[in-house]
Amino acid sequence: MAVHVKNMTTGKPAKLILSFSLSLVAGNIFQQLYTVVDTMVVGKYLGVSALAALGASDWLNWLMLGVIQGLTQGFGIRMAQEFGAGRTDDLKKSVGSAAVLSMLSAVVLVAAGQLFAGPVLRLLQTPSEIMGYSLLYLRIMFAGVPIVMLYNLLACILRSLGDSRTPLHAMIVASVTNIVLDYLFVFGLEWGIAGAAAATLIAQAVSGAYCFFYINRIAFLKLSRTDFRLRKELSARLFLLGLPMAFQNGIIAVGGMFVQFVVNGYGVIFIAGFTATNKLYGLLEIAGTSYGYAMVTYVGQNLGAGKLDRVKSGMRAAIGIAMATSVFIAVCMLGCGKYLLGLFISGTPEVVEQTMQVAYFYLAVMSVCLPVLYVLHVTRSALQGMGNTVLPMLSGVAEFVMRTLAVIFFPMLFGQVGIFFAEIVAWAGADVVLVSSYLNVTRKLTAKELHPSAVQCDDLSGQIGGGVQE
Numbered sequence: 001m002a003v004h005v006k007n008m009t010t011g012k013p014a015k016l017i018l019s020f021s022l023s024l025v026a027g028n029i030f031q032q033l034y035t036v037v038d039t040m041v042v043g044k045y046l047g048v049s050a051l052a053a054l055g056a057s058d059w060l061n062w063l064m065l066g067v068i069q070g071l072t073q074g075f076g077i078r079m080a081q082e083f084g085a086g087r088t089d090d091l092k093k094s095v096g097s098a099a100v101l102s103m104l105s106a107v108v109l110v111a112a113g114q115l116f117a118g119p120v121l122r123l124l125q126t127p128s129e130i131m132g133y134s135l136l137y138l139r140i141m142f143a144g145v146p147i148v149m150l151y152n153l154l155a156c157i158l159r160s161l162g163d164s165r166t167p168l169h170a171m172i173v174a175s176v177t178n179i180v181l182d183y184l185f186v187f188g189l190e191w192g193i194a195g196a197a198a199a200t201l202i203a204q205a206v207s208g209a210y211c212f213f214y215i216n217r218i219a220f221l222k223l224s225r226t227d228f229r230l231r232k233e234l235s236a237r238l239f240l241l242g243l244p245m246a247f248q249n250g251i252i253a254v255g256g257m258f259v260q261f262v263v264n265g266y267g268v269i270f271i272a273g274f275t276a277t278n279k280l281y282g283l284l285e286i287a288g289t290s291y292g293y294a295m296v297t298y299v300g301q302n303l304g305a306g307k308l309d310r311v312k313s314g315m316r317a318a319i320g321i322a323m324a325t326s327v328f329i330a331v332c333m334l335g336c337g338k339y340l341l342g343l344f345i346s347g348t349p350e351v352v353e354q355t356m357q358v359a360y361f362y363l364a365v366m367s368v369c370l371p372v373l374y375v376l377h378v379t380r381s382a383l384q385g386m387g388n389t390v391l392p393m394l395s396g397v398a399e400f401v402m403r404t405l406a407v408i409f410f411p412m413l414f415g416q417v418g419i420f421f422a423e424i425v426a427w428a429g430a431d432v433v434l435v436s437s438y439l440n441v442t443r444k445l446t447a448k449e450l451h452p453s454a455v456q457c458d459d460l461s462g463q464i465g466g467g468v469q470e
Contacts, residue, residue, distance in 0.1 A: 001183045003025070003450075004218075006018070007083075007084070007162060007301065007303050008084075008162055008297060008298045008301045008302065009084055009302050009305040009307055009310065009439060010466070013298070013310060013313045013314035013317045013318075014314075014317035014320075014321065015315060016298060016314075017044075017291070017294045017295070017298055017317055017318050017321065017381045018321055019289045020164050020294040020297065020298070020313070021164070021287070021291050021293075021294040021321075022290075023164035023165045024159075024164045024167070024169075024231070024279040024290035024293050024294060024438065025286060025287050025290040026168050027126075027167050027168035027170070027171040027172075027284075027290075028171070028282075028286045028290055029163070029286060030168075030171040030172050030174070030175040034132075035332035039188060044149045044414035047371065050130075050133055050192070050193055052130050052271040052275060053133030053134045053137065053193060054269045056136050057121070057134040057135075057137050058256075058260070058275065058278060059253055059256035059257040059259075059260050060117065060120055060121070060124075060138060060253075060257060061137075061138060061141055062253050062256065063249075063250055063253035063256075063257070064109060064113055064141070064145065064148075066144060066246070066249025066250055066252065066253050066267065067109065067246045067249060067250050068106075068109070068145065068148055068149050068152050068246075068247030069139065069152055069241040069245075069249060070151070070242060070243075070244075070245035070247070070248060070249040071101075071102065071105055071149075071243070071245070071246045071252070072102060072153045072154055072155075072242070073245055073296065073384070074079040074153075074238070074239075074241035074243070074244070074246070074339060074384075074389055075094070075098035075101070075102070075153065075216060075238050075241065075242050076156035076157065076159060076160040076296065076297075076300075077160075077295075077296060077300050077384055077385060077387060078094050078237065078241055078391070079094050079095060079098075079156070079157060079160035079161070079240060079242050080159075080160035080296065080297050080300030080301050080304065080385065081300045081301070081303060081304035081387065082094060082302070082304065083160060083161055083162075083301060084300060084301030084302060084305045085304040085305060085387070086302030087183075088220050088247065091220075091221070092221060092222075092223055092224075092227045093227050093231070093234060094234065094238065095221065095223060095227065096156055096223050096227030096228040096232050096233065097227075097228070097229075097230055097235055097238060098153060098157075098230070098238055099153065099228065100228055100230055101230070101235060101239070101242075102149050102150070102153045103149070103150075105149065106146040106149040106150075107146075109142075109149075110142060110143065110146065110314025111146045113138070113141075113142030114142055114143070116138065117135060117138040117139060117142060118135055118256070120133055121134055121138070123261075124257060124261045124264060125261060125264050125265065127264065127267075127268060127271075129268070130268070130271075131339045133193050136193060136194055137193050137194070138260050140194055140197035140201070141197050141200070141201070142206070143201075144197075144200075144201035144306035145274060145377040147201055147204050147208065147214060148201075148204055150208045150212075151170075151204050151205075151207050151208035151211065153165045154208055154211035154212055154215060155170070155207075156292045156371060157211075157212055157215060157221075158214070158215065159293055159296075160210060160297060160298055160300065161188045161218070161221075162301070164293075164294070164295060166210075166214045170206075170207035170208075170210040170211050171207060173206055173207060173210055174203040174204065174205070174206050174207035174210075174270035177199075177202065177206045177253065178199050178202075181194070181198070181202055181203065181409045182199045183323060184199075185198055185199050186199075187381075189223040192366065199213060222311070235289040236287065240241055240389075241387065241389050242389075244390050244392070244393035245384065245389050245392065245393065247393055247396070247398065248389075248392055248393040248395070248396030251397060251399075251400045252399050252400060252403075252426075253395050255399060255400040255403040255404055255426065256403070258403070258404050258407060259403060259419065259422055262407050262408075263419060264409065266416055269351065269354050269355055269358070270358055270416065272355050272358075272361055273354075273355040273356070273358025273359040273362070274358060274359070274419075275343065275360060276355065277340050277358075277359045277360075277366070278361040279304060280337070280340060280341070280363060281366070283329075283333075283340075284329060284366055284367065284370060284373070284441035285370075285373055285374075285377070285413070286323070286329075287325045287326075287329065287374075288322060288325075288326065288373055288374040288376075288377035288378070290378055291318055291322050291325075291377060291378050291381070292377040292378060293323065293435065294318070294331050294381075295314070295315070295318055295378055295381035295382045295385055296381045296384050296385040296386065297385070298311075298314050298318075298387055299311050299314065299315075299384075299385025300383075300385040300386075300387070301384050302314070302359070302388070303385065303386055304306060308442075308445055308446065311382070311386070311442070312442060314382075315378070315379075315382050317449070318376065318378045318382070319378055322371075322374040322375065322377070323371055323374065323375075324380050325374065326370040326371045326373070327370075327371065329367070329370060329425070330367040330368060330370045331332070332370075332372075333367040334364060334367050335358055335361060337363045337364070337367070338356065338360055341356060341359045341360060341363065342356070345420060349405050361417060361420060362420045363419065365420045365423075366420075366423060366424070366447075369424045370429070372424065372427045372428055372431060373427045375431050375434075376395075376427050376430050376431050376434060378393045379431070379434040379438050380395060380430070380434050380436055382436055383434065383437060383441065386441060387446075388437075388441060391433070391434070391437040391441070392416075392434065392437075394433055394437075395430040395433040395434045395437070396430070397425040398426075398429040398430050398432070398433045399427070399430045399459060400426075402422075402425045402426045402428070402429035402430075403422045403423065403425065403426035405425075406418070406421060406422035406425040406426070407419055407422040408422060410422060427430070454458070
């Protein structure tokens with residue numbers, strides 16, 4: 001079985017980005033599939049209260065996942081740059097150091113998750129009738145943080161080397177595992193919401209083992225014991241890339257929790273409808289996140305190789321692809337949204353109708369504005385691929401501010417439906433920061449390239465965010 005490592009510094013940018021993204025889109029579809037199945041099983045067979053409990057825990061769970069993904073994606077940026085520059089020895093040191101730093105971070109995150117899960121749920125005024133379910137789900141998920149961290153690190157290593165197929169295959173295996181275990185644990189063993197959480201973690205462990213098997217087959221990535229030794233400068237550079245991305249995801253999640261706090265005040269029906277649409281949110285942005293992963297790898301490899309023109313042409317191609325895709329997905333969701341939402345909702349006809357009204361209106365709002373989100377993913381990832389994780393972090397701050405202000409004032413102006421526009425305003429605020437930042441960074445890089453005394457591109461990337469040189 002072959003390992004699909006790919007150098008993205010040669011060839012047509014649009015073809016490279018699209019082909020790389022297709023595997024990621026498929027992988028994300030399977031990842032969303034088992035998330036959707038979790039929600040369907042809980043909502044259909046455990047009832048609206050259990051569905052609302054998942055919704056009440058969503059943002060806190062996403063906060064943890066966002067920190068994990070931010071750290072590992074930041075580590076992956078350096079790996080992509082070193083692979084593009086052909087520095088194999090430095091690549092191995094980065095992989096080894098990232099593995100150690102990831103596991104140490106996982107221990108800290110497990111402790112923090114268990115300590116703060118209950119207090120945060122109470123702070124969010126989670127309704128008492130769903131508090132027990134929400135807390136149980138989070139405690140199990142947070143206990144499995146090392147598993148989630150391991151999978152995300154291994155997937156980022158593969159993506160940094162241009163391999164998007166192996167994570168796809170891992171997700172297919174994980175999805176099948178999760179679906180089978182959902183029915184076994186929830187129905188067969190009657191573990192309830194705890195069974196859904198356990199199924200998700202076991203599926204992540206399976207996908208992590210699959211990725212590890214393939215990484216172990218990459219000849220130039222055979223690590224020695226010294227590669228796992230923590231080096232002060234290298235560790236600092238990895239954290240300088242990873243921590244801003246973790247903070248970016250974290251502050252976005254905090255904004256989401258503030259939204260959840262407001263939503264919790266409207267009762268279980270509103271929470272359930274809001275949750276049903278949020279579970280489709282992953283399907284809405286699935287191609288956008290995939291294009292984002294592709295751009296991190298594409299930009300990182302080409303900047304590492306000193307090919308700024310290819311970075312710019314790749315960005316133009318990615319924006320075009322993203323716009324066309326977002327419009328297509330929006331049309332599909334507007335046409336099929338009620339059917340998809342119906343898969344999550346159960347109860348009396350009156351309860352189903354009330355929940356559906358909330359869910360479909362929210363879905364329609366997000367679908368129409370989807371191009372705004374896709375610009376966000378592509379532009380943010382291009383900046384991250386350049387090694388600049390600070391400006392994307394600031395876009396996360398902008399998201400937080402805009403989302404929080406919107407959720408405070410829009411319900412006063414438009415009633416409870418105003419909450420649904422908080423996401424759109426947050427995306428737009430981030431876009432303003434990201435697009436202006438991208439234009440500014442590329443202008444500075446171009447100016448340095450045009451002067452004979454300019455430093456090399458490797459040095460430039462080091463100056464703008466943690467760079468590619470030791």
